Amino acid sequence: AQSVAQPEDQVNVAEGNPLTVKCTYSVSGNPYLFWYVQYPNRGLQFLLKYITGDNLVKGSYGFEAEFNKSQTSFHLKKPSALVSDSALYFCAVRHIPSNTGKLIFGQGTTLQVKP
Amino acid sequence: GAVVSQHPSRVICKSGTSVKIECRSLDFQATTMFWYRQFPKQSLMLMATSNEGSKATYEQGVEKDKFLINHASLTLSTLTVTSAHPEDSSFYICSAREPGARGTDTQYFGPGTRLTVL
Numbered sequence: 001a002q003s004v005a006q007p008e009d010q011v012n013v014a015e016g017n018p019l020t021v022k023c024t025y026s027v028s029g030n031p032y033l034f035w036y037v038q039y040p041n042r043g044l045q046f047l048l049k050y051i052t053g054d055n056l057v058k059g060s061y062g063f064e065a066e067f068n069k070s071q072t073s074f075h076l077k078k079p080s081a082l083v084s085d086s087a088l089y090f091c092a093v094r095h096i097p098s099n100t101g102k103l104i105f106g107q108g109t110t111l112q113v114k115p
Numbered sequence: 116g117a118v119v120s121q122h123p124s125r126v127i128c129k130s131g132t133s134v135k136i137e138c139r140s141l142d143f144q145a146t147t148m149f150w151y152r153q154f155p156k157q158s159l160m161l162m163a164t165s166n167e168g169s170k171a172t173y174e175q176g177v178e179k180d181k182f183l184i185n186h187a188s189l190t191l192s193t194l195t196v197t198s199a200h201p202e203d204s205s206f207y208i209c210s211a212r213e214p215g216a217r218g219t220d221t222q223y224f225g226p227g228t229r230l231t232v233l
Contacts, residue, residue, distance in 0.1 A: 036224070043121070043208050043224035044159075051219050090158065100164050100172070101147055101212040101220055107158045 002027045006106035013081045021076040021109045023091030032094035033074040037087045081113045117213045121225030136194045136228045138209030144189035145211035153206045165192040199232045
């Protein structure tokens with residue numbers, strides 16, 4: 001069965017420092033991977049996706065993610081964190097067998113950036 | 116990016132009443148929309164997949180007679196919570212699938228609806 005794991009419930013970073021939010025996946029076949037961010041009482045905002053091609057994917061707000069097939073990981077990164085980046089981050093993988101575009105989400109990681 | 120709206124953003128209703136939530140894709144046509152439920156500090160739980168012009172596909176454990184879904188056009192899907200009870204109180208989020216070449220489509224999410232049933 002396909003699954004996504006975000007091993008950290010919370011990540012704390014000082015403003016200006018680099019940040020990493022971890023994600024690992026388990027799929028059969030080629031993965032289609034996504035990162036979304038959710039601010040309090042809001043829906044999810046799309047950050048970036050990996051379908052194929054370059055392993056380093058650049059997205060919105062200065063975020064990027066690195067696809068690593070051998071480690072089955074898709075970690076989200078940003079070189080210099082901002083206080084405004086504090087939010088809940090979700091990694092997701094496309095559910096391939098159903099072919100409906102359905103996503104399987106990780107449990108989410110709360111990013112706290114302190115001034 | 117593509118924009119998805121959701122209305123209302125917040126609703127408070129009495130137990131036993133029905134509540135309708137609308138989800139619209141504003142700048143693209145979505146043959147597929149999804150309805151999620153989210154509990155505080157938890158991940159999203161997919162409730163159903165809504166397909167334009169056909170019946171919705173419900174996830175296991177979701178009561179289709181309680182959560183009625185209608186996807187009448189390529190830009191509008193509605194979720195009706197029938198005979199709502201306090202345990203239905205939650206944050207409901209919709210998403211719309213923006214078509215793309217094989218495998219490249221992306222889900223864009225609405226801002227969510229906070230339902231409180233008294």
